[in-house]
Amino acid sequence: xxxxxxxxxxxxxxxxxxxxxxxxxxxxxxxxxxxxxxxxxxxxxxxxxxxxxxxxxxxxxxxxxxxxxxxxxxxxxxxxxxxxxxxxxxxxxxxxxxxxxxxxxxxxxxxxxxxxxxxxxxxxxxxxxxxxxxxxxxxxxxxxxxxxxxxxxxxxxxxxxxx
Numbered sequence: 301x302x303x304x305x306x307x308x309x310x311x312x313x314x315x316x317x318x319x320x321x322x323x324x325x326x327x328x329x330x331x332x333x334x335x336x337x338x339x340x341x342x343x344x345x346x347x348x349x350x351x352x353x354x355x356x357x358x359x360x361x362x363x364x365x366x367x368x369x370x371x372x373x374x375x376x377x378x379x380x381x382x383x384x385x386x387x388x389x390x391x392x393x394x395x396x397x398x399x400x401x402x403x404x405x406x407x408x409x410x411x412x413x414x415x416x417x418x419x420x421x422x423x424x425x426x427x428x429x430x431x432x433x434x435x436x437x438x439x440x441x442x443x444x445x446x447x448x449x450x451x452x453x454x455x456x457x458x459x460x461x462x463x
Contacts, residue, residue, distance in 0.1 A: 304368040308333070309377030317364045324348045324359035327374060335375035335404045339433070346432030349405035349412075350374050356412035358431075375404035378411070386452040387411050387445075396445035398436035406432050406442060414450045422447065 301316040308331060315330055327333045327350070339347035341360050348360040351373040378385035387407050390396065397403040406429070413420055413428045420428070425446050426439065434442060 302365055304365055306367050307371045319365055321364045322360055323362040323364050323367055326364035333374050333376050337401055347402050347405040349408040356409050387449040390445040390449035394441050394445035394448055396442040402434045410446045414453055419450050419454050
């Protein structure tokens with residue numbers, strides 16, 4: 301079995317993995333980071349979104365061996381020293397969640413959207429969320445939360461991502 305070394309949420313991890321092990325399986329089963337959800341196993345829902353090298357990827361279709369020597373951030377890694385990331389805070393403040401199943405992947409995708417677009421408009425946010433499904437909210441409050449977080453992230457004058 302190949303051995304991989306991945307920095308996950310700032311912590312370097314070395315482990316043997318079968319070549320077919322998906323990143324989501326590695327995170328959930330080997331590292332016990334269960335904030336990354338599995339909703340479809342086919343890259344359709346976005347519940348499994350994490351950041352690899354600072355970019356959003358669907359971990360249900362990414363092999364763990366592809367992430368050897370990469371930096372991976374999960375929803376557990378966004379908060380720093382007990383302080384929520386602005387996107388997490390905005391989802392809470394603007395009721396951008398209901399059942400919460402899609403929320404971790406939605407937040408990880410949202411941070412990537414803001415990282416790439418700076419201050420996106422509503423149309424851009426809605427287009428960029430394509431591939432992240434929510435069956436509860438109707439997306440209105442999710443979009444409001446992302447736009448509010450983008451303002452905070454831009455206004456803070458500091459790096460947008462936690463990476």
